Amino acid sequence: MSEEQKKKLESQLWGIANLLRGKISADDYRDYILGFIFYKYLSEKQYLYANTLLEGEEIKDYKEVTDKETLEAIKEESLLKLGYFLQPQELFSELAKKGNADTESESNYIIEDLQAVMNHIEQSTMGTESEEDFNALFEDLDLTSTKIGRTVGVRNAVIVKILNHLDKIDFKLEEIDSDVLGDAYEYLIAKFAAGAGKSAGEFYTPQQVSKILAKIVTTGKTKLKSVYDPTCGSGSLLLRVAKEVKDVSEFYGQELNRTTYNLARMNMILHDKHFREFDIQQEDTLENPQHLDKRFEAVVANPPFSAHWKSDANPLNSTDERFSQYGKLAPKTKADYAFALHMIHQLAENGTMATVLPHGVLFRGAAEGVIRKYLISELNYLDAVIGLPANIFYGTSIPTCILVFKKCREVDDNVVFIDASGDGHFIKNGNRNVLRDEDVQEIIDTYRARETKDKYSYVASLEEIAENDYNLNIPRYVDTFEEETEIDLGEVSERLIGFDNELEEVNAEIIGFCYELGIVPPFKVEEDGE
Numbered sequence: 001m002s003e004e005q006k007k008k009l010e011s012q013l014w015g016i017a018n019l020l021r022g023k024i025s026a027d028d029y030r031d032y033i034l035g036f037i038f039y040k041y042l043s044e045k046q047y048l049y050a051n052t053l054l055e056g057e058e059i060k061d062y063k064e065v066t067d068k069e070t071l072e073a074i075k076e077e078s079l080l081k082l083g084y085f086l087q088p089q090e091l092f093s094e095l096a097k098k099g100n101a102d103t104e105s106e107s108n109y110i111i112e113d114l115q116a117v118m119n120h121i122e123q124s125t126m127g128t129e130s131e132e133d134f135n136a137l138f139e140d141l142d143l144t145s146t147k148i149g150r151t152v153g154v155r156n157a158v159i160v161k162i163l164n165h166l167d168k169i170d171f172k173l174e175e176i177d178s179d180v181l182g183d184a185y186e187y188l189i190a191k192f193a194a195g196a197g198k199s200a201g202e203f204y205t206p207q208q209v210s211k212i213l214a215k216i217v218t219t220g221k222t223k224l225k226s227v228y229d230p231t232c233g234s235g236s237l238l239l240r241v242a243k244e245v246k247d248v249s250e251f252y253g254q255e256l257n258r259t260t261y262n263l264a265r266m267n268m269i270l271h272d273k274h275f276r277e278f279d280i281q282q283e284d285t286l287e288n289p290q291h292l293d294k295r296f297e298a299v300v301a302n303p304p305f306s307a308h309w310k311s312d313a314n315p316l317n318s319t320d321e322r323f324s325q326y327g328k329l330a331p332k333t334k335a336d337y338a339f340a341l342h343m344i345h346q347l348a349e350n351g352t353m354a355t356v357l358p359h360g361v362l363f364r365g366a367a368e369g370v371i372r373k374y375l376i377s378e379l380n381y382l383d384a385v386i387g388l389p390a391n392i393f394y395g396t397s398i399p400t401c402i403l404v405f406k407k408c409r410e411v412d413d414n415v416v417f418i419d420a421s422g423d424g425h426f427i428k429n430g431n432r433n434v435l436r437d438e439d440v441q442e443i444i445d446t447y448r449a450r451e452t453k454d455k456y457s458y459v460a461s462l463e464e465i466a467e468n469d470y471n472l473n474i475p476r477y478v479d480t481f482e483e484e485t486e487i488d489l490g491e492v493s494e495r496l497i498g499f500d501n502e503l504e505e506v507n508a509e510i511i512g513f514c515y516e517l518g519i520v521p522p523f524k525v526e527e528d529g530e
Contacts (some may be wrong), residue, residue, distance in 0.1 A: 043092035083130030083275040096167035099160035182271035208435040217298040218244040228296035235264035251278040299353040309335040328367035362472035
């Protein structure tokens, strides 16, 4: 698929949002639109796979199959290959066709049928390996909600409209790379994030930031056994890592928000990740971690900034092996280091971890200062500190940084500091700052080369960091001070005199114009040299 075709697909999918914009909130229509796209994707995958199974049979079109034995055989194979099963009459195109029937009759009423299909998709997986990955996957598509219409008739009309619009879009699943539709889905998620305000940070990390994290954790590698994100949101960061290597064997994630958790599972499946390849769980990562027995080759995350957590209010945290060795627990009102220590605990010996955190983790004292010192002086895990521009994330304008950790560092006597927050290292896009591809590449090249660049980066020895009392504030290491240009006072004086003369001429013109019109000038006119 060409770039032009890809843009067309993105435009077509985003066009569906116009059907609902202004009628319900962005967060609500996001769930419906993404959910229906996902249903269409599952339908097309089922249809194409069933047709491959029918090759050589008398009936070659799955929509025409009625024989119970044939359907049962297709179901058995589909559950193994796809992880779910749809009957011919449950396919997206069939429901869209029914919804597009004569509007004067009752035959276009599809809400109950649609709900039954979504329930059946989930039920078809019960007792199989894929049950957990499909359980309650469509729960956010409440077809009875008054958000999409006060009456059943209005709700049905809205849903029919969306399905008809979608039915005209050819996903071309048999022709295109599996990532193309997945990327279009990501495009929609990003568009929704841009309009979602503060809540956007819960489910989406800006693409360029994701790219930095992904390139860092895959440095020097072409394959990964596993990648993990303990606050995975929509799963976009996990999938971004996969773009940087030839293969990722397993994807692991955990997400607290139920709606976002569902979105992450849909996103994985839409990127053609088999249900055996990913394990996404819904729970509080700090209080109830779901993958504690595993160690991961790559760990990436954009945790909620300065979130509240139980800290020492939960006595178990002080003995938790993730936190106990550091001498202090992260503060109750700032869980940033709690997330960082959790990730370090899950990191494999040969792994790399990159996480986005608020700038304050670099220099805040008290418990955070104790933890920071231990990580550097006792463990020597810190590999790099990267400062990002302020106002780069959806929903917050605070300055942020990326911290990179390794348990077995190739260069273990220094830490690379990069200041990518200065002018010339990003551009403004509306009310947000945005990193360009060249800005991302400069960060990655500098990190990999571990080089000092004037006013941009500095390779600090561990001794220097100790001398700074383990304060990692970037200006202590990267000097971005610009000398002020010497001012020519004579030239300034001449310009001021010239400006004053021009102002007098303008005043004279205004006064003359006022007298001509017989009105009093709008300011006092001095006479006789007074």
